[in-house]
Amino acid sequence: MYCRHCGSEVNEKAVVCVKCGVHPLNDSQHCQECGQPTNEKQEICTSCGCRLMRINTTSAGGGADVIYPSNPPKSPGTAAFLSCLITGVGQMYLGQVKKGLAWLLGGIVLSAISAGILSVPIVIASIVDAHKIGQKLANGQPVGQWEFF
Numbered sequence: 129m130y131c132r133h134c135g136s137e138v139n140e141k142a143v144v145c146v147k148c149g150v151h152p153l154n155d156s157q158h159c160q161e162c163g164q165p166t167n168e169k170q171e172i173c174t175s176c177g178c179r180l181m182r183i184n185t186t187s188a189g190g191g192a193d194v195i196y197p198s199n200p201p202k203s204p205g206t207a208a209f210l211s212c213l214i215t216g217v218g219q220m221y222l223g224q225v226k227k228g229l230a231w232l233l234g235g236i237v238l239s240a241i242s243a244g245i246l247s248v249p250i251v252i253a254s255i256v257d258a259h260k261i262g263q264k265l266a267n268g269q270p271v272g273q274w275e276f277f
């Protein structure tokens with residue numbers, strides 16, 4: 129497919145255009161199927177007849193399930209450290225708020241029913257998870273809201 133912003137060819141699953149750095153469907157200047165120029169009001173491409181797709185990642189709530197790398201990137205070390213203090217906080221720091229809460233609540237429940245036996249592995253897994261997710265973001269890779277490790 130083609131980037132709707134700059135018209136260069138991008139991978140079918142790409143979430144960020146390598147040429148211009150925005151979501152490939154986050155504009156209306158080119159057709160995503162053939163790369164021909166299109167305009168704002170067009171719904172169908174005049175060159176290939178396909179329905180033009182548009183995702184606005186800048187509007188509030190748009191692309192809420194994907195976390196884009198911040199600039200400057202958040203530190204994977206800080207994320208791991210925060211999850212070491214309180215399970216799930218490192219994930220919340222990275223933007224995975226719901227997942228962080230799930231770690232925290234799940235950790236409390238599982239520790240309680242296992243009389244504390246599971247609390248150590250849960251904390252360790254949470255630290256490793258926060259660090260891995262932090263590294264992906266630091267490498268410029270977007271992560272899902274519920275992506276683990």
Ligand SMILES: [Zn+2]
Binds near residue numbers: 150
């Ligand atoms: Zn582009």
Ligand SMILES: [Zn+2]
Binds near residue numbers: 163176
């Ligand atoms: Zn087209």
